[in-house]
Amino acid sequence: MDDLLERLRAGLPAEALLTDPDVTASYAHDMASFCEAGTPAVVVLPRTVEQVQHVMRTATALRVPVVPQGARTGLSGAANASEGCVVLSLVRMDRILEINPVDRIAVVEPGVINAVLSRAVNEHGLCYPPDPSSWETCTIGGNIGTASGGLCCVKYGVTAEYVLGLDVVLADGRLLTTGRRTAKGVAGYDLTRLFVGSEGSLGIVVGAVLALKPQPPRQLALAAEFGSAAAACDAVCRIMEAGHTPSLLELMDGTTVRAVNAMAGMGLPETTEALLLCAFDTSDPAADLAAVGLLCTAAGATEVVPAEDTAESEMLLQARRMSLTALETISSATMIDDVCVPRSKLGAMLEGTAAIAEKYGLTIGVCAHAGDGNTHPVVCFDHTDADESRRARESFDEIMALGLGLGGTITGEHGVGVLKKEWLARELGEVGIELQRGIKAAFDPLGLLNPGKLF
Structure with missing residues (x-):
């Protein structure tokens, strides 16, 4: 420890090092539940690429693991500290x-x-589309590390589609530049994409070239109420099959709607079993919403309410953004799943999740990026109750198994981290994991970067 601190101090300003145990303990974990975390030896807050390089050279020389972090808003334990x-x-x-x-x-x-x-x-008439629910606090580096998504993915895609190039400090302190600034480029292997979603296990991202889009018109939204999640999912299928490209297509089940109302008094319809939010940022969003409204009615919507203006639309979207936070108020702890399935299987996913909730006697609210099949079942439980905690973990695992059985994936945007290591092996298979470990070894032969994550 003394040698580590002495070497770090040789290349870092004093304010970049945190050693007070009470302070460093606050950096031990992200926002995920049921994820083990160690005690950091030191927290370093660099301001320059050279300072990051110094940290990695020191860590390599002393064989000390390094855990990169952003705002720690992650939900898989990927930013959790390793011991020492x-x-x-x-x-x-x-x-x-x-x-x-x-x-x-x-x-x-x-x-x-x-x-x-x-x-x-x-301010330049442009937009950066990826917008995770935590967009007011999460960092671009964290978004890159987890390949995060957001509410607009159905039309604009995920973070990986906007990362053109990266500056990365490797485990031994060397600086690697990947990718390009050009609109096109296919020179060599796509190392940029390899780093996106790698959860800090291959290198430390210290800079990024990001693609931007022209700023679209302000979007208008509608809310459609349904008597069942199955009917809402049928509407999603009808909307996509008809060729519509909404800027947002989100679903909140009845549990989530009531949680949002209880927390923020949003005035959402509490009698509904599913609320579908759809928005367009086209030149004539009212016409697009009218067409979608008819499809929702045909699928069994009990009421379809278009927003009258952008302010009302934003209110609806804010309700969706606070869904996860609202569900966290139901109980002392939550486990937030992140299972993505083909859109055609969305109804089966929600029905299966409801059956799992009934089987384990738990409250499980579901909000979803319905347009791309990415569901977020939130298991609510009392963490002081050992039996309830066990049931929560078992239900969480059954939800992931359900998603895989429907041809989906264990994570659409939150990453693997500590929480889903065992499930990554099931999804990728023996050969897939072997090759992934080989890639890890090529970039980080000493295994110092974010050890214990992914696999």
Whole structure:
């Protein structure tokens, strides 16, 4: 420990090192439940690439594990500390270095907050589409590490589709630049995509070139009430089959709607069993919403209410954004799943989740990015009750098994981390895991970067 601190201090300013145990303990874990976390030896908050390189060279020399972190809003334990590790928090590397309206790119450091970037590029008539629910607090580096999604994925896609190039500090301290600033480029293996979603296990992202889009018109939304989740999922299938491309297509089950009302008094319809939110940012969103409204009615919607203006639309979207937070108020603990299935299987996923909730005697609320089949079942339980905690974990696992059985994946946007390591092996298979471990060994032969995550 003394040798580690001495070497770190040789290349870092004093304010970049945190050693107080009470302070470092607060950096031990992200927002996931049921995920083991160790005690950091030290927390480092660098401001420059050179400082990150110094940390990695020191860690390699002393064989000390390093756990990179952003805002710690993750939900899989991917940012949890390993015992005796260096926590490398990148939140102070928060500069937007360039916004280029001609090339439609932004060059940023990893600690830039998603919402800060979005507002900055809006001033240039551009937009950065990926918008996780935690966009007001999560960082671009964390978004890249987990390949995060958001509410607009149904039309605009996920983080991976907007990362053109990266600057990455490797485990031994070398600086690697991947990708490009150009609109096209196919030179060599796509190392940029390899780092996106790698959860800090291959290198430390210290800079990113991000693609931007022209800012679309303000979107208008509608809310459709259904007497069952199955009917709402049928509406989703009808909307997509008809060729519509909404900017947002989100679902909240009755449990989630009531939780949002209880927390924020949003006035959402408490008698509904499923609320479908659909929005368009086209040149004539009212006409698109009218067409979708007819499809919802045909699928069994009991009421379809279009927003009258952008302010009302934003109120509806805010209700969806606070869904996970609202469900957390139901009990002392939650486990937030992240299972993505083919859209055609969305109804079966929700019905199966309801059956699992009944089997285990638990409250499980579901909100979903319905347009791309990404469900977020939230298991609510009393963490002080050992039996209820056991049932929560078992129900969580059954939900993942259900998703795989429907041809889906164990994570659409939250990542694997600690929480889903066993399930990653089931999804990828023996050969897949062997090759993934080989890639890890090529980039991090000593196994120092975020050990114990993924596999």
